[in-house]
Amino acid sequence: MRQLRTTSRVAAVRKSSLHHQVAQDIGARILKGEFAPGDLLPNEAESCRAYGVSRTAVREAMKMLTAKGLILSRPKIGSRVQPRDSWNLLDRDVLVWYCAAGERNHFLASMHQMREILEPEAAALAAINHSAEQLRSIEQALIGMRDAADLPAWNVADVRFHLAILLASGNELLVPFGFLIESALGTMFDFTGRHNQDWRKAYPLHEAIVVAIRKKRPEAARKAARLLLADTGRVLAQWARESNRGKRPAKVKARS
């Protein structure tokens, strides 16, 4: 017993609570396809044994997965994996599990496509709706990028920049997307930038967006955002090509 507490303290980091760990593991395994939609999860008693925790912990983990739309529990039936359509794919955890599970390049492409749809419009809206304070916050993020000494610092400012624009758009449903992108792509920004040797060349593209927003020119902001995303898209495509050629998918290596 207590496997999770003893053995995994080594590997899985002593991070967070037990039910959280269990939820993470089962959630990731569902997204990995280890449990397919329609499948029955092992019943609670079995999971208790498997993870070496009490039923309380398992149940709380289940409730978290239920809240994310991954499973549905019913007496006498058990916990059944819900159809994909019910999954809260726009949940940070779920998205991270999904990203860790599937084809990395395909995921990045989907994500980038979403950005291409949303961010130009967000920029256009921001040009119209921004408050003085919101504009300042965008400008400060831009300054952060200008003064960034190294890539990590630049990435931090970059995320702040895009978040600030979404915030300034005045549509609160757009904001969660920024945080989604931040969560899911957070570490990936490293990759996209690492291969873009002269990442500073993206600076003027960002600057153009700010100028358009400051001048309250939605159409110009939209176009500037599209230019930036097209550039990012090229970097991504380049990276995908390389990672496809060099080594095989290399999933295992990238895990954990």
Next chain:
Amino acid sequence: MRQLRTTSRVAAVRKSSLHHQVAQDIGARILKGEFAPGDLLPNEAESCRAYGVSRTAVREAMKMLTAKGLILSRPKIGSRVQPRDSWNLLDRDVLVWYCAAGERNHFLASMHQMREILEPEAAALAAINHSAEQLRSIEQALIGMRDAADLPAWNVADVRFHLAILLASGNELLVPFGFLIESALGTMFDFTGRHNQDWRKAYPLHEAIVVAIRKKRPEAARKAARLLLADTGRVLAQWARESNRGKRPAKVKARS
């Protein structure tokens, strides 16, 4: 004790499990602003008394709210309401609570704006990427709208129609949005349509989208979708104007 079990069996419907009810109530109250970000929720013992349920139920409810990013629990501290940025606003439950809590018209406007951003692009993508089966599913939804005898039937087909297009777009991150719209606006479609006396006039607008998708003309599909949304937007604006003038919000009537 047992207030929840006895008294609320009358009002709150005997729907679902206890922890679910508790989660619903606390979640709704958070979204209503009754508990503001940074506030401490009553501790578990207190909530047990308040709802007349065991600590088990309360804790499972808390875990669900935690999974949705609404709260964060820590020993000795209690459960604190997270900053709005952490809220999973793109979660169905959260969105429903949000919609029930705030300014209805403002919410509808935000939602509609998201649709204006996403759906034309989704239609354009669908025109390029759709499979034969996906196209058929779109067409069948259209047939459902054509043959709809009454407004409810039309609404069901309408939702199916937009979902089918999102599915055909080939970007799985777009699909959850359809379900979000379905969940949050599900009952509201009634309202939007009820005031649009001759709702059938929207049929050709839908048809145009299908034609463009079938012909694989992304630009035409985008334009057709924009036309439809502009029409819906007019209906919404009309409705907002009326509901602002005639009677006060009239929330109570629309509930349940």
Next chain:
DNA sequence: GCGGTGCAATATGTATGACAATTGCCAGAT
């Protein structure tokens, strides 16, 4: 033989009580 009815088996749902772990806070010492 066929079908309906009820009972039992099984899984989750809920309750209860105990203890562990974490951390803010206060008192006391330096």
Next chain:
DNA sequence: ATCTGGCAATTGTCATACATATTGCACCGC
């Protein structure tokens, strides 16, 4: 005044028992 130690409050986890829902089978009646 600052640091330190212990106390207390709160969530985290465990164990056990019982309640409830649902399936499937068996029994009984027709």
